[in-house]
Amino acid sequence: MATLIFILLALCFSEAFALVLTTPPPAHTTLARRDNAAAIPTFTFGPQAQYFPKRVANPEPSGTSLHVYPTGSYNEFPKEGITIGFGPDLRKQIKETMIQNCKDKPRQDCRNSVIPILQNTDVTTHTKRFVVISAILLSNLLVAIAAEAFIIFGEGVYLHNTANDLPKEMIINHGDLKQINFMAGAHTFAAVTAATAVPSTVTYNPPATTTASDAIxxxxxxxxxxxxxxxxxxxxxxxxxxxxxxxxxxxxxxxxxxxxxxxxxxxxxxxxxxxxxxxxxxxxxxxxxxxxxxxxxxxxxxxxxxxxxxxxxxxxxxxxxxxxxxxxxxxxxxxxxxxxxxxxxxxxxxxxxxxxxxxxxxxxxxxxxxxxxxxxxxxxxxxxxxxxxxxxxVCPKDLICVMDDCKGQEEREFFLGKEIKPNIPMTPICTVAKNYGCRCTVVNYPHVTEVPFNYMEEQYKWLEELIKRSELPSFEPQCSEGMQTLQDASKKLKDVIELACNEHPELKDTWTYSDSKDGFTFGINFQKRGGDCAFDCRAIFPTFADSDSCITSSGLQKNGKIETDCGSASYLAYNLS
Known part of the structure; x- marks a missing residue:
């Protein structure tokens, strides 16, 4: 059906057109509204050149018929858009009708003469091969848009120069197809040809429904x-x-x-x-x-x-x-x-x-x-x-588009896992076996990463540790007595602290630990006083190794101390060589 809309365009433009449309900006111009009337949808035509190929690429339909390419059926609009081919008698009929009924006559009279021609084609049957176009209302809307396109763009070409012929084919790109689809169901719409154009309000009446007697x-x-x-x-x-x-x-x-x-x-x-x-x-x-x-x-x-x-x-x-x-x-x-x-x-x-x-x-x-x-x-x-x-x-309830029993959203692989494509399907339905056609709930931009067993349990433990640390007091090391040269001083001090904390994990009593490393003698000491400590050995002593006042790129101070309300932590480091 999206087809129809540009059917019109096809008919109304020819390679000989002198008229050039400007590309509309991303945002449509705000339309004037009648008092107490709801806003109406708008269709904005793009530049003329995008609709008409220089070469005809598909077989020409016969007589008053039209064809839509590519053939076959689609769940979504083709990414390359569609091409509409017009039979020679159909092109002639539309052109003659415009010459007879549009020149110096009210625009609505012109519309009323062109719309029936398009309604009498099999365009509805062709365009309904695309699953996203399913309502008969959309077919009627496309006919009205097509007629309006002839009026807007064809008057200056066919009414004043009858030698110009209608084009044999017209291309409708994916963006225009989506624009038409989003308007489905509207009986009144506005048509504009450029950002600054005055919109033309179009209201149409659907054709009378015929009754078939061929019962099976x-x-x-x-x-x-x-x-x-x-x-x-x-x-x-x-x-x-x-x-x-x-x-x-x-x-x-x-x-x-x-x-x-x-x-x-x-x-x-x-x-x-x-x-x-x-x-x-x-x-x-x-x-x-x-x-x-x-x-x-x-x-x-x-x-x-x-x-x-x-x-x-x-x-x-x-x-x-x-x-x-x-x-x-x-x-x-x-x-x-x-x-x-x-x-x-x-x-x-x-x-x-x-x-x-x-x-x-x-x-x-x-x-x-x-x-x-x-x-x-x-x-x-x-x-x-x-x-x-x-x-x-009956379709199952609460189907999720990304799940294996649905697959209503496409996935693409990344090196760190899977990420759902950001483009959301216009019709979110499942595509898997028995649930095909069932509505599903779209998931917006989920990131899925496979993790080892118990991974989340360990993450929660670490989170609890972070919360615990966030409640600790701020430790302020005081280091002095002169800088001593030692490569990788921070790492070596941390290694000694780790050994000390292995022997004295808690800070319940006074204790001292000593060790020698690379010519240095280290002493780690905790002097207990006051009440119980709210932290342990590994919470306070590594602060020395991370402090700029104690450690530099070339070495470390001879001693450092941290005072707390439950005791004092200190270290000594002497080069005995």
């Missing part, structure tokens, strides 16, 4: 007949509905799927994963992305809610990958995007299950039976899932 029916064979067994089912698909379904599957990449599934047996697991994944993708397209009346099941076949603990009574084909039935992720996606009735039971929806199961069956048939029609589709009873229950369809 399901029959269960009650007795063996013509090689079929009792319990086998058959889908009866009207001719017109069959043609529309096959056309839609063709637009969403069915040929590539048929090549991938060629020669496969859906009842075997050998090299089947890619084939099943593509069938599931087509099932999602049929159930969620196609026109609203593409799959219509006769109401009498919608399953009733089963009794407590009983299986759901609807023919679900038992195709599975990664331990999950193909229909379950399809159901999750369709259920998530379906409108909700106020206060309705949202555990599961029988109509959505029926549509999802039917979509998977049709997609599997089209992929595996190349060249066969789709008027009747048989599914043997042995290929049906007999134990699907309500709880199998």
């Amino acid at each position: 029916t399901i029959e269960t064979l009650t007795a063996d007949k013509d090689g079929r067994k009792a319990g086998d089912i058959v889908y009866h698909i009207p001719q017109h509905a069959s043609e529309r379904i096959q056309d839609f599957l063709g637009m969403t990449g069915l040929r590539q799927t048929q090549e991938k599934c060629k020669g496969q047996n859906l009842k075997r697991a050998d090299n089947l994963a890619d084939c099943l994944r593509l069938i599931q993708r087509h099932g999602m397209d049929l159930a969620d992305s196609g026109p609203s009346n593409l799959l219509q099941l006769a109401p009498r076949h919608i399953p009733a809610r089963p009794g407590q603990g009983q299986a759901i009574g609807f023919p679900v084909q038992n195709l599975a990958t990664n331990g999950a039935l193909l229909v379950i992720p399809v159901y999750h996606v369709v259920f998530d995007r379906a409108p909700r009735a106020p206060n309705a039971d949202q555990g599961w929806d029988p109509a959505i299950l029926a549509k999802s199961a039917m979509a998977v069956t049709l997609a599997a048939h089209a992929a595996m039976f190349v060249g066969q029609g789709m008027l009747e589709i048989w599914v043997p009873k042995s290929n049906l899932e007999e134990n699907l229950r309500e709880e199998d369809l």
Whole structure:
């Protein structure tokens, strides 16, 4: 759908355009607002040159049709954007309509003449191949934006110089696609062409909804007949509905799927994963992305809610990958995007299950039976899932996007562990097997590092030690009697202090420790007085070795002392050589 918006642009710009748009700044200009009216979303067009390639890179559509490239289906907008191709008759029709209805006429009249042309194309079907575009409201919005683009940028080109032709292709980059997606659902918006431009307010009416009469029916064979067994089912698909379904599957990449599934047996697991994944993708397209009346099941076949603990009574084909039935992720996606009735039971929806199961069956048939029609589709009873229950369809609560049972956020490796990518998915859903399509909670910038066993316990012990030390009094060494030369004096004094504290860890009594090292004689002494000390040997004596008044890069003072309310700590160091 994002497609549509620039469809317009494509149509309205040509390489001969003399008009050049300036690149908008990062922040949009504040729009004027009507009294007591809510703010409306804004679409800002970029520079003209970014939309129209110098060379046509894709096949030209025929007649009044249009195509969107790349083909296939996507969970997110393609990073390189999309390209819209316009058929020759479509370009001619839009150009002639603008010449006849836009010159010297009210802008709304011009809009009303261009919008129906775009609404009559199959652009909605094409753009709904992108999962992020799921609402019909977005299709209507794109049509309105497209019409406005023609009016804003096309008047000076086509109304005053009819020799100019519309471009055959238009490129819509990823940023513009996101801009369109964020506006989905708005029936009024503002369009601007530059930071200083006066916004034009656009209000549009959605097209009337058509009602299809091509209802699909399901029959269960009650007795063996013509090689079929009792319990086998058959889908009866009207001719017109069959043609529309096959056309839609063709637009969403069915040929590539048929090549991938060629020669496969859906009842075997050998090299089947890619084939099943593509069938599931087509099932999602049929159930969620196609026109609203593409799959219509006769109401009498919608399953009733089963009794407590009983299986759901609807023919679900038992195709599975990664331990999950193909229909379950399809159901999750369709259920998530379906409108909700106020206060309705949202555990599961029988109509959505029926549509999802039917979509998977049709997609599997089209992929595996190349060249066969789709008027009747048989599914043997042995290929049906007999134990699907309500709880199998309900998404788990409190799914976290980064967890292994979800994987709704991508990860990238760093040398110190893993870090979640900072870009947050527009639609935070799980991508793993049974939970595919379920909403998840995004985690913002977590850092994950693997640590040894008991690592955190040791960290807590160290934290407690730091807290204890923070409560100690401030020790102030007084050192004097002359500097003596000694290399690595701080380390050597600490080594002697460590030995002394090993023998006298507590400061409950008076004690003295002596040692000789590198020609020096060291004496470590504690003189007890007053009450109990709130610190131990290792808390006070290393202060000497860290003090600039006692230790320098070339040596240390002969003696030092620290006075406290529970005693005095001191050291002596003499060079006897």
